[in-house]
Amino acid sequence: MREHYRFGPIEAKWQKAWEDLRAFQAREDDPRPKFYCLEMYPYPSGRVHMGHVRNYSIGDVITRFKMMRGFNVLHPIGWDALGLPAENAAIKHGIHPRDWTLNNIAHMREQLKRLGFGYDWSREVNTCLPEYYRWNQWLFLKMFERGLAYRRKSWVNWCPQCRTVLANEQAQGGECWRCETPVVQKQTEHWFLKITDYAEELLSGHGRLQEWPEHVLLMQKNWIGKSTGTRLVFPVPEWKTEIEVFTTRVDTIYGATFLVLSPEHPLVERLLSDPNVSPPLREWAGRAVHEAHTRRDPAEIVKEGMDTGLKAVNPFSGEEIPVWLANYVLMGYGTGAIMAVPAHDQRDHDFAVKYGLPIRTVIEPEEGGEDRPEGLAFEGQGRMVNSGPYSGRISREAVAEMNRYAESKNFGRESTIYRLRDWGISRQRYWGTPIPIVHCPKCGIVGVPYDQLPVELPRDANLTGTEGSPLERVESFARTTCPKCGGPARRDTDTMDTFFDSSWYYFRYTSPKEDSLPVDRRAAEHWMPVDLYIGGVEHAILHLIYARFFTKVFRDLGLAGNDEPFPRYLAQGMVTKDGSAMSKSRGNVVDPDDTIARHGADALRLFILFASPPDKEFAWNEDGIEGCSRFLHRLWNTVRDCRRIFDEAAPSGADLQTGDGVSGLRRRTHRTIKRVTEDIETRVHLNTAVSSIMELVNHIRRAGEEAAATDAGREALREALESALLLLAPFAPHICEELWEATGHATPLVRTPWPDYDPGWASEEKAVIVVQVNGKLKDRFEIASGTPEDVLREQALSRPKVRAAIGRARVRKTVCIPDKLVNIVVG
RNA sequence: GCGGAAGUGGCGGAAUUGGCAGACGCGUAAGCCUCAGGAGCUUAUGGUCGCAAGACUGUGUGGGUUCGAGUCCCACCUUCCGCACCA
Numbered sequence: 001m002r003e004h005y006r007f008g009p010i011e012a013k014w015q016k017a018w019e020d021l022r023a024f025q026a027r028e029d030d031p032r033p034k035f036y037c038l039e040m041y042p043y044p045s046g047r048v049h050m051g052h053v054r055n056y057s058i059g060d061v062i063t064r065f066k067m068m069r070g071f072n073v074l075h076p077i078g079w080d081a082l083g084l085p086a087e088n089a090a091i092k093h094g095i096h097p098r099d100w101t102l103n104n105i106a107h108m109r110e111q112l113k114r115l116g117f118g119y120d121w122s123r124e125v126n127t128c129l130p131e132y133y134r135w136n137q138w139l140f141l142k143m144f145e146r147g148l149a150y151r152r153k154s155w156v157n158w159c160p161q162c163r164t165v166l167a168n169e170q171a172q173g174g175e176c177w178r179c180e181t182p183v184v185q186k187q188t189e190h191w192f193l194k195i196t197d198y199a200e201e202l203l204s205g206h207g208r209l210q211e212w213p214e215h216v217l218l219m220q221k222n223w224i225g226k227s228t229g230t231r232l233v234f235p236v237p238e239w240k241t242e243i244e245v246f247t248t249r250v251d252t253i254y255g256a257t258f259l260v261l262s263p264e265h266p267l268v269e270r271l272l273s274d275p276n277v278s279p280p281l282r283e284w285a286g287r288a289v290h291e292a293h294t295r296r297d298p299a300e301i302v303k304e305g306m307d308t309g310l311k312a313v314n315p316f317s318g319e320e321i322p323v324w325l326a327n328y329v330l331m332g333y334g335t336g337a338i339m340a341v342p343a344h345d346q347r348d349h350d351f352a353v354k355y356g357l358p359i360r361t362v363i364e365p366e367e368g369g370e371d372r373p374e375g376l377a378f379e380g381q382g383r384m385v386n387s388g389p390y391s392g393r394i395s396r397e398a399v400a401e402m403n404r405y406a407e408s409k410n411f412g413r414e415s416t417i418y419r420l421r422d423w424g425i426s427r428q429r430y431w432g433t434p435i436p437i438v439h440c441p442k443c444g445i446v447g448v449p450y451d452q453l454p455v456e457l458p459r460d461a462n463l464t465g466t467e468g469s470p471l472e473r474v475e476s477f478a479r480t481t482c483p484k485c486g487g488p489a490r491r492d493t494d495t496m497d498t499f500f501d502s503s504w505y506y507f508r509y510t511s512p513k514e515d516s517l518p519v520d521r522r523a524a525e526h527w528m529p530v531d532l533y534i535g536g537v538e539h540a541i542l543h544l545i546y547a548r549f550f551t552k553v554f555r556d557l558g559l560a561g562n563d564e565p566f567p568r569y570l571a572q573g574m575v576t577k578d579g580s581a582m583s584k585s586r587g588n589v590v591d592p593d594d595t596i597a598r599h600g601a602d603a604l605r606l607f608i609l610f611a612s613p614p615d616k617e618f619a620w621n622e623d624g625i626e627g628c629s630r631f632l633h634r635l636w637n638t639v640r641d642c643r644r645i646f647d648e649a650a651p652s653g654a655d656l657q658t659g660d661g662v663s664g665l666r667r668r669t670h671r672t673i674k675r676v677t678e679d680i681e682t683r684v685h686l687n688t689a690v691s692s693i694m695e696l697v698n699h700i701r702r703a704g705e706e707a708a709a710t711d712a713g714r715e716a717l718r719e720a721l722e723s724a725l726l727l728l729a730p731f732a733p734h735i736c737e738e739l740w741e742a743t744g745h746a747t748p749l750v751r752t753p754w755p756d757y758d759p760g761w762a763s764e765e766k767a768v769i770v771v772q773v774n775g776k777l778k779d780r781f782e783i784a785s786g787t788p789e790d791v792l793r794e795q796a797l798s799r800p801k802v803r804a805a806i807g808r809a810r811v812r813k814t815v816c817i818p819d820k821l822v823n824i825v826v827g
Numbered sequence: 828g829c830g831g832a833a834g835u836g837g838c839g840g841a842a843u844u845g846g847c848a849g850a851c852g853c854g855u856a857a858g859c860c861u862c863a864g865g866a867g868c869u870u871a872u873g874g875u876c877g878c879a880a881g882a883c884u885g886u887g888u889g890g891g892u893u894c895g896a897g898u899c900c901c902a903c904c905u906u907c908c909g910c911a912c913c914a
Contacts, residue, residue, distance in 0.1 A: 026903090212833095214830055214831085215830095215832065215908085215909080218830075218831065218909085219830095219831085219908095219909055219910080222829095222909075222910060223829070223909095223910085225910095225913065227913070227914085229914080245914080246914065247914060248913095248914065249914080260914095301912075303912075327912090328912045328914095329912085329914080330912075330913070330914090332913090333913045333914075334913075334914060336913095337914095338914045339914085340914090341914095346912095347912055347914080348914085350912095417913090417914095419913055450882095470851090537908085537909095540909085541909085581866065607852095610839095610840095610851080610852070611839055611840080611853095612839065612840065613840085616833095616840090617907090619838090619839065621838080621839070621853075623838090623853050623854070624838095624839070624852070624853055625853095626853085626865095626884080627851095627852050627853055628852080630852095630867095631852085633867090634867095636882080675843095679843095682843090683843075685841095685843090687839095687840075687841085687851085688840095688841065688842095688843095688850085688851080690851080690852095691840090691841075691850070691851035691852075692851080693849090693851095694851055694852075695850080695851065698851090768847075770846075770847050772846085772847095772894085773897070774894075775846095775893095775895045776895095777847065780847070781871090786885070812894090813894065814894085815846090815894050815895075817846060820846055821846055821847080821895090823846080823894050823895060824894090825894050825895095
C-alpha cells in the first residue's frame with residue numbers, strides 16, 4: 001500500500017472494478033429479498049449539480065447498505081430527456097434538440113460514474129428515444145379508449161416566453177413555473193387526463209403512506225381539496241333556465257340575498273349575446289375574464305361586480321333574488337356560481353356592503369351572540385332564525401334534513417367536490433411525445449392504431465421559436481391518412497407534457513427492454529413498489545400525485561398490481577450556499593467536477609452526507625469538505641500504521657474475551673456497528689452515522705499503541721479497523737475498497753456482508769451515574785451497569801460533594817433511575 | 828388570511844423514551860514538528876465572575892406541568908415553506 005492517499009487512481013480503479021464485476025446489475029431470478037431504491041431521474045441539462053450529488057449520494061448509501069445486508073437491490077438511473085430547454089438551445093445555438101440532449105446525457109453519465117454511484121446501467125432509460133415514448137403513446141391510447149384522455153375547449157394558461165400551454169399546477173401564482181413570466185389566457189382545444197376520476201382514491205390512499213413526510217401528505221390533501229356540501233339549482237324563470245350552485249352551508253340558504261356568477265360562467269356568454277345588455281356590463285365582464293387569470297398578488301385584488309338584471313328563485317323560500325357577476329367567484333371551483341349569504345360569509349359580506357345589497361341574519365350563536373363585531377359575518381354554527389320551517393333548529397343538525405328535502409323536490413342533493421382539476425397535457429412544442437391522434441374530416445378524432453406506434457418525431461422541424469406549434473408546420477408529419485376511412489387527414493400536432501414521462505418511468509426500469517407492453521407484468525410484480533423513493537420536495541405535489549395516479553391507471557389496465565408506487569418517500573432538502581439556493585443567476589454554484597478534482601468523489605460524498613440530515617437544507621461551505629478530506633487522509637494513515645503493527649506481530653486469533661485495554665475498544669466497535677446500522681436503516685440519519693464512524697476511527701488512532709502490545713489487543717484492533725471500513729463503505733466506497741484490499745481481503749467490499757454486532761459487547765459494562773441535588777448537577781460516579789436502586793442511593797448520599805451540597809437540609813425524597821442518575825430532593 | 832415546519836455556541840449540526848446540553852465536524856487560540864506551511868500532531872474552546880478550587884448562568888420570549896424540560900402543555904415573537912377569494 002502506498003504511503004500517501006491518492007484518491008484519483010484509487011477511484012478510477014474501483015469504478016472499473018465494480019463495472020467489471022457487474023456489481024450493481026439486478027436480476028429477477030436472484031433468490032434474495034428484493035429492494036428497489038430509486039432517486040428522481042435527472043433532466044439532462046448538461047451538468048450534474050450539487051442537488052443531484054446529494055440526492056444520488058443518499059440513494060447510493062442506501063443501495064450499498066442494503067446490498068451488504070443481503071438484499072437483491074434494484075438501483076436504476078435514466079434521463080428525463082424531453083422538454084423545453086433542449087428546444088431553446090436549438091433556437092439559440094442551432095443544435096438539434098436530440099443532439100444537444102444526447103451530448104448532455106453522455107457527459108452527465110460520465111460525471112455520475114466519476115462519483116462512484118452504483119447503478120444498474122443496463123436498465124438506463126431515456127425518455128426522448130422512441131423506444132420509451134412509444135409507450136407514452138400506447139398509454140395515451142388506452143386512456144383515450146377508456147375516456148381517461150379527452151379533448152375539450154378551455155381557457156388555458158399560456159406562457160408568452162415559452163410559447164406553450166401550462167397546466168394550472170405549472171402556472172401557480174400567475175407565473176410560469178419555469179421562467180416566471182406572467183401567464184396570459186387563451187382559449188384552445190386540448191387534451192386532458194381525467195385525474196379527477198381518481199381524486200377520492202388519491203386522497204384515501206394517503207392512509208397507506210405512513211412513511212411519507214406529513215407535510216407532503218398535507219400539501220397533497222390541500223391540493224385535492226375535498227369538500228362536502230350541497231348542489232342546488234335556482235330557477236331563472238325569465239330565461240327558462242336554472243343556475244346550479246354548490247354550498248357547504250345549505251343551512252344558511254334563507255339568508256341568501258343574491259346569486260353570483262363567475263365572469264367565465266357559461267351563462268355569461270348567453271347574457272352578453274343579448275344586444276340589449278348594457279355596454280358597461282359587457283365591458284366589465286370582458287375585463288374580469290382577462291384579469292381572473294393574470295392576477296398577481298391576491299392581496300391586491302379588489303372585489304368587484306355588476307348586477308345582470310336577472311332574477312333567480314330561492315328553491316327553499318321561493319324568494320326572488322338578483323343575479324350578479326363578480327370577480328371573486330371562480331369558474332374552476334364548484335359550479336362557478338354561488339349563493340351569497342352576506343350575514344354568514346365574510347366575502348359575501350364585504351361584497352354586499354360595497355354594493356348596498358341586503359344582509360339577513362339567519363343563524364344566531366347558541367349562547368351570548370349579542371355583541372357581534374361590526375362588519376364581520378358570523379361564520380359559525382348556531383340556532384336558525386328567519387328560516388321558514390327550519391327556524392329554531394340547530395344549524396348543524398338541520399343540514400341532512402334540508403339535503404333530503406332538496407332531493408325529494410328534485411332541486412338539489414348532497415354532493416362532494418374537489419379542488420383538483422383534470423390534467424391538461426397538450427403542449428405546442430416540438431421536443432415532446434407526439435400525441436397519437438389523427439383528425440379526420442369524416443371520422444373525427446381517431447386514435448393511431450397500436451401497430452403503427454411509435455408516431456416518431458420528425459427530425460427536420462423548423463425551430464425558430466415563433467408563434468405556434470412547430471409540428472403544425474412540418475407538412476410531411478402533419479399530413480396523413482385516416483386509419484379508419486383511409487381519406488386525407490391531419491395528425492394532432494401537440495406534444496405531451498413531460499410529466500407524462502416521469503409518471504411511469506419507475507415501472508419501465510423493471511423491464512426496460514420489454515417490447516410488447518410498457519412494462520412486463522412479472523417484472524413489475526417482482527420489483528414494485530419502490531421501497532425507498534428519494535427526491536426534492538419541489539415535486540411533492542405535481543410529480544408525486546401524477547405518479548400515484550398513473551400507478552392506479554396501470555393497475556386498472558392490468559399492467560401491474562400495486563396501488564401505490566412509493567410507500568416510502570424521503571424528501572431531500574435543498575442545497576444552498578451563502579443563504580440561498582445554488583443557481584446560475586445568483587452565481588453561487590459549486591461545480592461537483594471541481595470538487596472531485598480537488599478532494600475526490602469520496603470526500604465530496606462524505607461531506608454532503610455528513611453536514612446535515614438528508615431531509616434538511618444543506619449549506620455548502622468550502623472549509624467543511626476539507627474536514628472530510630482530512631478525515632479520509634487520517635483513515636488512510638491509520639490503516640497504514642496498523643498494518644505495520646500487524647506485520648510485526650500478526651494477530652493470532654487470540655481470545656477476544658480477555659484483556660482490559662481490549663474491552664474498551666471492542667465495546668466501542670460493537671456500539672458503533674449498532675448505532676450506524678440503526679441510523680441508516682430506521683432513521684436515515686446519515687450525518688450521525690458518519691460522525692460515529694469518525695469517533696471510532698479517532699478512537700482506533702488513540703488506542704492503537706496500547707492495543708498493539710498484546711495478541712488480544714491486536715485482534716481487537718483489527719476488528720475495529722475492519723468494522724470501520726465496512727461501515728464507511730456505503731459513504732466513501734472507493735477508499736474503503738482500497739483499504740479493504742490492503743488489509744488482505746480478496747473479496748471486494750461490495751460483495752462483503754455488513755458486520756453484525758454482539759448485543760453484549762454493544763452494551764455498557766459500567767454506567768456513569770449523575771447525582772443531582774434539587775435537580776442541579778453536583779457529582780457523578782462510575783458503577784457497574786444494572787446496580788440496584790438502593791445501592792445507587794447509598795453511594796450517592798455518601799459522596800462528599802453531595803453531602804456538602806445537602807448541608808443540614810432534610811432529605812425529602814430521592815429519585816433513582818438505574819444506570820442514569822440519582823436526584824436528591826431536599827428542603 | 829389559512830395551513831405546515833423550524834428557532835440550540837462564531838458556523839453546520841448532536842442529544843433515539845422527560846434524565847450529564849453542545850457529540851462529530853468547521854472556525855479560533857496556544858504549543859510541538861518543519862527550511863517553509865493554506866501540511867501534520869497535541870491541547871483548549873457556550874457565556875459571566877475568579878489567581879485558583881470553583882460558583883453562577885445558558886437551547887427565540889413569557890408562563891405552566893414535573894424531583895427533573897432543548898424535549899410535554901399554554902400564550903407570544905421571528906424565519907422559512909405550501910395554499911391563497913375553494914363557496
